[in-house]
Amino acid sequence: MTYDMNGKRVLVTHADRFMGPACAEEFSKNGAEILADASDLKSDEDCQRLIEGAGLIDVLIVNLAAPNLYGTLVTELDEPAWQETFSLLVHPLHGLVRHTLPEMIARRKGKIIVFGSATPLRPMGRLAAYSAARGAQISYVKSVGVEVARHNVQVNLIAQNWVENPAYYPPDLQANPKFQKNLKEQVPIGRLAKPEEDVALALFLASDQSDFFVGQAIPFAGGWAS
Template identity: 80%
Template sequence: MYEAIKNKRVIVTHADRYMGPACVDSFTSAGAHVIAHGADLSSEHACAELVESAGAIDVLIVNLAAPNHYGTLVTEMGEADWQEMFDLLVHPMHRLVRLTLPQMIDRKSGKIIVFGSAVPLRPMGRLCAYSAARGAQISYVKSVGAEVARHNVQVNLIAQNWVENPAYYPPELQENPKFQKNLKEQVPLGRLAKPEEDTALALFLASDQSDFFVGQAIPFSGGWAS
């Protein structure tokens, strides 16, 4: 599988946060040429500049993180916080995909992988904006994946939760006894996934062995969601 990834040009967005660092390490170790992008992507210009400067793109990894505002009641969710979720998680994803697809369609080859969330797959209160934005990512991937499959371009999403990453599970949270108790109660495996377990799935989705995966939102949460 790794041989198929060797020398491929791979963009990793938000390379310094969420699953970015682990992705950069895993794909670099697999021999890919990784374009690690850590700058803000909230504007169309920024997305266009990244895609244009990257040249040929074999794999686009849409890795976007945002504060989840957990605990905020829907009646208290302000317009700015609601809009922020879509500005950070949804609009950049569409811009990057829209700008990258033409070259992949012309070549009849390409992979787009979105690091999403399993949260929309399981009802959770006090998480309306984050759930809505992550749910929009899933719906988008399903639609676009079906649309471009005939061009031999595969678009898929990893619907993850309970994976070690600096954005949502920093060390100080993992050390909290309340969090440890919740982890054992909520996750059948009773632990967080290691980042490399998660990126192993991304490596598979980036390889030619995943060609029959089309518009999938693949749960990766230790049995927490399915």
């Protein structure tokens, strides 16, 4: 299914990482004007500068990448790693949203879509920092989504896992028999999702057909989490 994005200005953050490349490609195919930004967004000033420089934004895609630190025991999770995870995933989310909303509220129209994670929806050990930061994203989106709904601005999150991505699932890992066995056992659908399947949900959330979706964290994980 395609969605008419003609005339829509779509800002994609971390456009060279995580879901950025697939998002830019698929939205462009549907007619959107893509504003692709690959900066790190380590401070509120970075976020403000990006939003102000972008001009009018119809759709903000908050795509923030960070290492998941999988396998790190909580007793070995040092302060710099903990702080860095929140600096990459949580603080920029607020900065981007805070500086984008005033113009959307004034126009009474806008979409903000966050590419998050399903990890907080299903307890996993040795993943404390990443789970906590991604969980904070979910709580933030739920609160802000309800707050701005009356202005006809929709804020939602895709809580994803098991989506093809060279950073999380490189080819050598996918070829590993142990990974293939784990995939079959853990994910009811028994495979990884294609990036374009994930972005199809983002396209829907960016479309005028999704106006009744408010502050949702929608699992996209092949049945692994709900």
